[in-house]
Amino acid sequence: MAKVIAIAIPKGGVGKTTTAINLAASLAFCDQRTLLIDLDTSGASGLGLGFTEANTKSGMFEVFNFISGLNHTVHKTEIPNLHVVPANVHTLLREERLMKLADNRLILKNALRSVENDYDYVLIDCPPFLRGLTTNALTAADSVLVPVKSGHFALDAVDKFFKYIDWIREVANKMILIEGILLTMYEQSTKVTEITTRELQAKYRKYVFESIIPRNAPLSEASFYGKPALLYDINSLGAQAYLDLAREISGRSSTTKPVMPKAAEPIALSRQA
Numbered sequence: 121m122a123k124v125i126a127i128a129i130p131k132g133g134v135g136k137t138t139t140a141i142n143l144a145a146s147l148a149f150c151d152q153r154t155l156l157i158d159l160d161t162s163g164a165s166g167l168g169l170g171f172t173e174a175n176t177k178s179g180m181f182e183v184f185n186f187i188s189g190l191n192h193t194v195h196k197t198e199i200p201n202l203h204v205v206p207a208n209v210h211t212l213l214r215e216e217r218l219m220k221l222a223d224n225r226l227i228l229k230n231a232l233r234s235v236e237n238d239y240d241y242v243l244i245d246c247p248p249f250l251r252g253l254t255t256n257a258l259t260a261a262d263s264v265l266v267p268v269k270s271g272h273f274a275l276d277a278v279d280k281f282f283k284y285i286d287w288i289r290e291v292a293n294k295m296i297l298i299e300g301i302l303l304t305m306y307e308q309s310t311k312v313t314e315i316t317t318r319e320l321q322a323k324y325r326k327y328v329f330e331s332i333i334p335r336n337a338p339l340s341e342a343s344f345y346g347k348p349a350l351l352y353d354i355n356s357l358g359a360q361a362y363l364d365l366a367r368e369i370s371g372r373s374s375t376t377k378p379v380m381p382k383a384a385e386p387i388a389l390s391r392q393a
C-alpha cells in the first residue's frame with residue numbers, strides 16, 4: 121500500500137515543485153515505485169519531467185472531471201520506477217473548472233484507490249494556496265512535507281499552516297502526520313539564514329529534517345531540460361541532497377530498504393520540444 125505524501129505550504133517559490141520532482145526521482149532511484157501527482161494548475165512538476173501539452177494524454181483535469189480513472193492518467197518517465205500524472209490544465213477555463221470541482225475535497229482520496237497497490241510512494245505537488253486542491257491533497261495524504269525557504273521569515277506561515285492541518289485532522293483526515301519541515305535553498309553562513317534557521321529549530325526542532333537542500337543552480341537548470349537533477353548532474357550538491365532526503369524518508373519505514381544509487385555520467389543536454 122502506497123504511502124501518500126503531500127508537499128505543501130500556502131506560499132509560492134519555496135521549493136515545493138523542485139522538491140516534488142527531485143524527491144520523487146530520488147525515491148525511484150532507490151528502488152521505490154513512485155508516483156508524482158501534479159496538483160498545481162501551473163503544471164510545473166509535469167513540465168519539469170518533460171510533459172508538455174503536446175505529449176500529455178490526460179491528467180488531473182480528467183480525474184477531477186470523472187473522465188478518467190487516476191490509473192489511466194499515469195505517464196511513464198525516463199526513470200523506470202517513476203511515473204507522473206500531469207495536471208493537464210492548459211487554459212484559464214480548464215483551471216477555473218478544476219478549481220471549482222476541487223471544492224469536493226474527497227475526489228483525490230477516492231481516485232487514489234485505483235493506484236494505491238501499484239506504488240510504494242505517491243507524492244503530491246500542491247499549489248501555493250489552501251483552497252480546494254491542497255485540501256484534497258491533505259484529505260488524501262498519510263503525511264505532509266513542508267518546504268521552507270531558508271533566510272525568509274517563514275515561522276508565521278508554518279504556524280498558520282500547522283493550525284490548518286489541525287483543522288484538517290478534525291474534519292477530514294484525523295490520521296495525517298507531519299513528514300517533516302524541509303529547509304530549501306539553504307545558503308550557508310548568511311546572517312538571515314542563520315537567524316531564521318535558529319527560530320525554526322527553536323519552535324519545530326522535532327519536525328525539521330536532517331537533510332537540508334542547498335541553493336544549487338543545477339536544480340533549477342535541470343527543470344529547463346525536463347529532467348530531475350539526478351539525470352542532469354548526479355554529483356551536484358542539489359541532486360545529492362535530495363538523494364539524502366529520500367534515504368532519510370525511506371529509512372523511517374521498516375518495510376523499505378534505502379539503497380545508494382550508483383553515480384552516473386550526466387546525460388547530454390537536449391531541450392524538450
Ligand SMILES: Nc1ncnc2c1ncn2[C@@H]1O[C@H](COP(=O)(O)OP(=O)(O)O)[C@@H](O)[C@H]1O
Pocket residue numbers: 131132133134135136137138139164248304305306333334335336337339340341343358
Ligand atoms: N535548492 C534550490 N536551488 C536553486 N534554485 C532553486 C532551488 N529550489 C528551487 N529553486 C528555484 O526556485 C524557483 C521556485 O521553486 P519551485 O520549486 O518552483 O517553488 P514552488 O513550487 O514552491 O513555487 C524555481 O525557479 C526553482 O528552479
Ligand SMILES: [Mg+2]
Pocket residue numbers: 136137138160164246
Ligand atoms: Mg510549484
